[in-house]
Amino acid sequence: MTNIERSRFEAFLGNDLSFWNYLKTYHNAFNILLKNVEVTNIHVDSIAYPMLFMVRHCLELGFKANIRYFSKFSEKKDFTNSDTHNVRDLYKSFKDHVETTVKKLKFNHNIEVDEINLDEFRKYYIGIENLIVQFDNIDKDSFCFRYPVDLKNNSVFDYSDRINILDIKELFDKAMVLINFTSIVFSDYTDYVDMIDEAYEEEMRIAYRDFEK
Numbered sequence: 001m002t003n004i005e006r007s008r009f010e011a012f013l014g015n016d017l018s019f020w021n022y023l024k025t026y027h028n029a030f031n032i033l034l035k036n037v038e039v040t041n042i043h044v045d046s047i048a049y050p051m052l053f054m055v056r057h058c059l060e061l062g063f064k065a066n067i068r069y070f071s072k073f074s075e076k077k078d079f080t081n082s083d084t085h086n087v088r089d090l091y092k093s094f095k096d097h098v099e100t101t102v103k104k105l106k107f108n109h110n111i112e113v114d115e116i117n118l119d120e121f122r123k124y125y126i127g128i129e130n131l132i133v134q135f136d137n138i139d140k141d142s143f144c145f146r147y148p149v150d151l152k153n154n155s156v157f158d159y160s161d162r163i164n165i166l167d168i169k170e171l172f173d174k175a176m177v178l179i180n181f182t183s184i185v186f187s188d189y190t191d192y193v194d195m196i197d198e199a200y201e202e203e204m205r206i207a208y209r210d211f212e213k
Contacts, residue, residue: 019065023058027176030054034169044165051165053145055172056087056135059128060142062179063090069183070097073104073190085142091132095125098182101190111189121182127174134168 033051037044044051064082067090071080079093102118105111139145144156183190 019061019068023061023065023179026054026058026061030058030172034165037165048165049145052139052163052168053142055131055168056139056142056145058172059087059132059135059175059179060085060090062176063087063094066094066179066182067097070094070101070186073193074098074100075104076100086140087132088136088140091128098186101186105189105193109193111192113186113189117185121178121185124174124178127171128178131168131171131175134163134171138163 030051033047033054036042037047064079067079067082071077074097076097078096079090082090082093084090098121102113105113138157138161143150148156150156
């Protein structure tokens with residue numbers, strides 16, 4: 001293998017430590033594995049557990065990334081530094097942060113979020129809720145796709161348990177639209193708030209500097 005070929009395998013681990021980048025890399029990995037199944041005709045059983053873990057972990061990362069983003073505007077602190085793996089709880093908090101942000105924008109800054117944006121946002125709730133139900137039923141605490149037995153040494157799945165990865169992918173694609181674009185859609189409103197806050201802080205700095213003189 002040449003040095004140029006080897007350079008493709010050089011991983012720059014510290015380049016981007018954001019939740020969003022971690023989310024992107026896990027999402028990429030899922031899609032690459034799915035494509036590998038399609039191209040090679042191998043059975044998905046050979047990589048099903050890591051694929052499903054990636055979907056579940058993407059949900060967790062996505063909700064936590066959005067919670068961190070919206071907490072500044074919702075003024076809520078719950079789950080902003082959470083170590084929970086419960087996707088249902090994280091999803092509820094994510095929704096709450098967004099909905100509270102809408103109210104705070106109106107109350108604090110007289111900014112009304114366009115109903116079209118809200119309707120579009122809420123439309124994707126249904127798909128992601130269906131996905132969460134499935135993962136809540138089979139892997140509530142992010143354990144079953146990592147280990148074959150639970151803490152009591154019981155098998156995490158019955159022999160007859162099965163799930164179609166293509167069905168999961170369909171729901172996953174819809175979930176990723178909601179996760180990836182919610183903050184982008186709301187940025188039209190939150191960027192304006194940031195601009196107001198920055199202008200106010202600059203005025204305060206100037207006033208303080210003039211006062212010192």
